[in-house]
Amino acid sequence: MEEYCVYLDDPNLNKPFSHKTNKVNTCKYSLISFVPLCTLFQFKRLANIYFLLTAIVQSIPNISPISPFTAIAPLLLVLIIAMIKEAIEDWKRRKNDRLVNHSKTSKWIDQDWVEVEWKDITPGDIIKVHDYEEFPADLLILTSSSQKGDCKIQTANLDGEQNLKTRQALTATVGLFETEKLVTRQGSIKITVNPPDYRLSTFAGKIEINDQSYWLDAKQLLLRGSNLRNTSYVIGLVVYAGMNTKIMMNQRHAPFKRSKYETIMNNIVVIQLLIQVGLCVFACISASSFVSDHEDEDYLFQDYDTSTGKVIVLSYMSYFILLNSLIPISIIVTLELVKFIAAFFIQIDLKMYSEEQDRCARVYSLNILEELGNVDYVFCDKTGTLTSNTMEFKGCAIGGAVYGDFSDSPKIMTKFEINEEIKRSESFSVNKEEHLDRSFSVSYTPIGNPTRAIKGNDVLWSFDVSGIISDLKKSDSSQCLEIITETVRLTNISDYIDEFLTALLVCNDVVSEYKEGDEIQYLGSSPDEVTLVDAAKEIGYVFLERTADSILTNCKGENRMFEILAINDFTAERKRMSVIVRHPKDFSIRLYIKGADTVIEERLDYSVNEIPYLDNTKAALSKFCRKGLRTLCVGFKVINEEDFQEWFGKYKTEKCSFGEAQAQNLAALAEEIEQDIFLLGATAVEDRLQKSVPKAIKEFTDANMKVWMLTGDKVETAENIAYACNLLNQNWATYYILNQKEEDIEKSLANINKDISPGLFPSFKTQQNSIALIIEGDALATCLKHPNFFSLCQASKSVICCRSNPKQKAEVVKFIKIHQPHAVTLAIGDGGNDVSMIQAAHIGIGIFGKEGHQAADCSDFAICEFRHLRHLMFVHGRWNLRRIGFYVLYFFYKNISFTLVQLYFGTRNGYSGQTVWDDWYLLLFNSVTTAAGIVMYSLWDQDVNYRINPRIKNFWPQLYLETKTQQPLTLVKFIIWLLYGIFCSLVVYIIPSWIYYKQAMNDWGATEGHWALSVCMYTSVVCIVNFVLIIYMHYWTWFQHFVIWGLGFILYCPTFVFIYDNVPDAWVFASTADYFSTMSFWSGIILSTGICVVPLYIVHCYMKLYHPTLADKLTKNTDKIEPIEENKKNENDAAYYSTGVSTRPLNNGVKE
Secondary structure, eight states: OOOEEEEEOHHHHHHHOOOOOSSSOOOOOOOOTTTHHHHHHTEEEEHHHHHHHHHHHHHTTOOOOOOOOHHHHHHHHHHHHHHHHHHHHHHHHHHHHHHHHHHHHEETTEEEEEEEGGGGGOEEEEOEETOOOSSSSEEEEEEEETOOEEEEEOHHHHHOSSSSSEOOOOOOHHHTTTEEESOOTOOOOEEEOOOOOHHHHHHHHEEEEETEEEEEGGGEEEETTEEESOOOOOEEOOOOOOOOGGHHHHHHOOOOOHHHHHHHHHHHHHHHHHHHHHHHHHHHHHHHHHHHHHTTTTSSTTTOOOOOOHHHHHHHHHHHHGGGGSTTTHHHHHHHHHHHHHHHHHHGGGGGGGGTTTTTEEOOOOGGGGGGGSSEEEEEOOOHHHHHHHHEEEEEEEEEESSSSSSSSSSOOOHHHHHHHOOOOEOOOOOBBBBBBBOEEEEOOOOSOHHHHHTOOOOOOOOOOOOHHHHHHHOOOOOOTOOEOOOOOOOOHHHHHHHHHHHHHSSSSOOEEEEEEGGGEOOOHHHHHHHHHHHHHTTTEEEEEEEESSSEEEETTTTEEEEEEEEEOOOOTTTTEEEEEEOOTTTTTEEEEEEEEEHHHTBOOOOHHHHTHHHHHHHHHHHHHHHTEEEEEEEEEOOHHHHHHHHHHHHHHHTOOOTTTTTHHHHHHHHHHSSSSEEEHHHHEEEEEOOTTTHHHHHHHHHHEEEEEEEESOOOHHHHHHTTTTTOOTEEEEEEEOOOHHHHHHHHHHHHHHOGGGGGGGOSSSSHHHHEEEHHHHHHHHHOTTTHHHHHHEEEEEEEEEEEHHHHHHHHHHHHHHSSTSSEEEEEESSSHHHHHHSSSEEEEEEEEBBBBBHHHHHEESSTTTTTTHHHIIIIHHHHHHHHHHHHHEEEEEHHHHHHHHHTTTHHHHTOOOSOHHHHHHHIIIIIIIIHHHHHHHHHOSOOOTTOOOOGGGGHHHHHHHHHOOOOOOHHHHHHHHHHHHHHHHHHHHHHHHHHHHOOOTTTTTOOHHHHHHHHHHHHHHHHHHHHHHHOOOOOOHHHIIIHHHHHHIHHHIIIIIIIISTTTOSSOOHHHHHHHHSHHHHHHHHHHHHHHHHHHHHHHHHHSOOOOOOHHHHHTTTTSSOOOOOSTTTSSHHHHHHOOOOOSSSOOOOO
């Protein structure tokens, strides 16, 4: 890997490395490159290439029968609109870049702070940032206004997390500045770090000061885009600048996704193109035949080359131009407009507004709006998605003793008892030492913010600390608990509790912040961490302050300073965290660890496994999991000084490296030291379900969607959460595939397939026929490769995947996409570990979570709560599916009805290529006279209106299922509309032609000609297609009346009768007003419209009367329809969120 070095404040030494400046440029184009690059980008669309070729051919005088303007103008309009959009977006980027680049900051120059612009900063510069200012580049913190060199930052712009984080300067760099003056020479400090990358949490390297090396990690990095908070100032060294900063390198786009309708629309375009080519071949053959039959009639071919080859080529090209409106360019422009406005409606819908976050839904992918109405599979995370990610400490198991109320019935507290609990508080006085000069208050209120828990809820779950405090005072030795080894000495329950609570205080990444009145507030990367530290505080073990190399605590009034020797961070793969400290009591080196039960169990010291409480702890864990609680195991070990120094030497060397294998090497070192752990106990934390989650999932399953939970939690926790939110049902047959050897897993799959009768696979109309699968993480890889696993998934109504890592979540989604390619998958999550799953699915939904916005930023749609997914899918998804499906069919239908008349007219002119329509008629047909109505339909039409009749909400799942099953847009339906369009085109041509053919002369003694017939046929087409739209319109407002009747009919007449007639050189024939005044004109329109529209209206009424859809029935009479069974439980009742108790089977593949 290439070395990336930075020297302190020495441009000469930094020059050979060619570091980028801090100037940023996010523009896609420059003033010179805009036109060529943007034009090239627009022609990446095949449709635009087709329209360009058509325009080129139409510009050839001897070939084109119509003005090139009718082809060039729409294409230019599309390109200009797209380029204007690109220009506006690029101008906004340029404006923002200029604003950012000219921002001011303080830079150390010639022994003084000088104000400079951000763009003038380079790596190696020393920068000073004040409170509430944004960091101008990625800085290495050197010192701060705090004596310990720490500072608070907010990274909401990077990851969406609102809580403050602590960054800590190395002790070696804090003394580089005295009274804000640099006391070391330029270039005396060298920093070697990993090259720039996009990973926000990855930073490793070393700093060399006076021939001493110190390792660096992410705790010393201040990222551009974050802000300084609650710290007067911070001084930092620029490491990465400009486009090399992590926030700039994170500006990458999500993968392109295409909807089903886009695929069908492409197929329709191919069909239309084949039809166009076929008709052109027919026309050129007919033209050649006509010329052959009339060669002797010289007056027909004056100055015209009648050779067969030329006739065929010219005729083919002429009709290719005349029939090019079979694939209208306006369909792309108007469809994008419709989707843009529909997305705007989603983003202003107050039904998906979160008052807590003051945020509405967001749409990031316009091209898959209609796909929300087509969902077959929903893959969801658990924590923060189904649950609220608001943690409450419920209890723990220490030394085999269980603390907390884990009975099946909740404890009911009166309002008086609640108020008394809230009032209880106790203050400890802390010895005033040199490192701490303040007193603090410890709240004894129930854990988990009782005021929030009480609000709207008469049931309060609280942790009673009296039992654990009582046991802390016991000093009697217990034979069953006594353990005395070379490294461990525990003789009574108080020793166990002391070590357990010490582990909670030390083994975390929490930092403390003091509010007014010396109240302590804890901040951490995870709510679990904060909850556990807060729980220890309630018992009297208080986390006070953290520095770069120590943690200050107060245990029962006694201050303890733990020296931090090494930290093995938590990762999704490791599923644990450990901290090595020097204990202040006996100065021994101890490792404290907490993590998932499976990984801790593998690392226990089984030389003491005869102790009875180990089994008791496992039993307590099972009990916690049956309650749906989140659990962690806690342990520790004492490390020999010599063993530690040997291990620490390797650890220090690796921390100072920055190679690609650093993370793997550090994980291996952690694995080496995290052995022979002594188990202290386990914690139990509750993460409550979000509001209306059970109702939402039940409605999804009622709509025939399969809902899968993909979680990293253990089986018992995931299972009980699944029961609580209707993913599992006690009446279902539940099968388990647990972690075992590959042959055992395959045997389990075979047993399950054998156990399920063939009759179960087709459908599950009763609960007795429903089965569910629960799969553990390691077994999942084997299952995904098994040939019968997909059929088992199809038979299952619900699947729960436990212990899943981010990669496995994405693999599950891809598995369904491969084996069921026509199914639409939706993935929803709230955390960074859900991004892979979200991007793998057809539709990715991110939740603005409490742990950040990583998922929302990488998604197609973002919402604030899981329950908002109901409204997004059942209302907006279904509406857009119906509207856009009809839009596509109708748009092609009206163009078929309009365009084929050109071919029929060839029978009157020998297929010479003479157009039947005036150029402006052609241009305005798709842009004005027939476009406005379908746009209104696509934006506002509603076959049912739940606002007028709230009871319709009870039928959302059935309506969704019916619409998805009937599929508004299919190739079969396109063929039906194609045939109807052919019928209408024949009527439009035959009826006016017959009427005008029978007329000898008009009222003023002249015979009607080509253009009188043209205006009559054109008006007939406009009337027919608009009346067809009116028949299918369900929802009328004054605005729709104005647009359809105004733009579709009323505006048409004055436009062509009065305005167009008076445009110079535009209309050189008889006045259009004269045509409108004849009986032949109106007879042709009325007869044509009646013949086309009346049969359709009769069929439409017949279907509504004798084969009504559910929407038709609801519109007619809601009271007579049986609604779906509603969940009668009160969602505000805490019992509604409690989890069911199930018995876990002992053997794989055995149903419950």
